[in-house]
Amino acid sequence: MMVKPPRLYLAGPDVFLPDPLAAAASMKAICEEMGLEGVFPMDNALSPAEDEGGAAFAARIRLANLNLIHGADGVIANCMPFRGPSVDDGTAYEMGFAAALGKPVFPWSGDIRPLLQRTQSRQYLAHDGRVWRDADQMEVEEFGLPVNLMLVDPATGPVQPSFTQAARAAANWFGLSPA
Known part of the structure; x- marks a missing residue:
């Protein structure tokens, strides 16, 4: 079979x-x-x-x-x-x-660069002393993953x-x- x-x-x-x-x-x-x-x-x-x-x-x-x-x-x-x-x-x-x-x-x-690095290569990010933020003041996650943490099992x-x-x-x- x-x-x-x-x-x-x-x-x-x-x-x-x-x-x-x-x-x-x-x-x-x-x-x-x-x-x-x-x-x-x-x-x-x-x-x-x-x-x-x-x-x-x-x-x-x-x-x-x-x-x-x-x-x-x-x-x-x-x-x-x-x-x-x-x-x-x-x-x-x-x-x-x-x-x-x-x-x-x-x-x-x-x-497979980390998401933070990929984001930095496409737009200006600022470090507020604690986390990286984009132009809209949204935190850019920094887990060393190439995608959002919810997409990695x-x-x-x-x-x-x-x-x-x-x-x-x-x-x-x-x-x-x-x-």
Whole structure:
């Protein structure tokens, strides 16, 4: 009897790349090498319905992606800085949704500098003698993590420095012996 490989939802802003399907194909190929099945948000192949407004179409995309996460065994999440020093907010939502369902999340980022350092490189921060603050006087957390502390689960390990390493961590989590 053939066992189905663990399905991993591939969360991240990769859907906004100039050629998102090429990125998806590359990630899916890496997953397959690791004994995993990658599921990309655009696998839904949704198009706007005739006379459908943007908000209605967005709601359908959201529901379809949440259904993909429901059907997945876990999530590999691209946590690269997106339009600022932090993770894409849609990706963060998907990570939280998966975690709430009890599914393991495997974050990765090609930029694993601490969030404080990534924020400093993008905007002026001031130290008030106690903590670092941005221009809006909001504290910038300093835990040495590349993402907000809520996005790191000690059970699945640290933020990996590449997609391949995150896929390997997922394969190990599911008891596979990746190549």
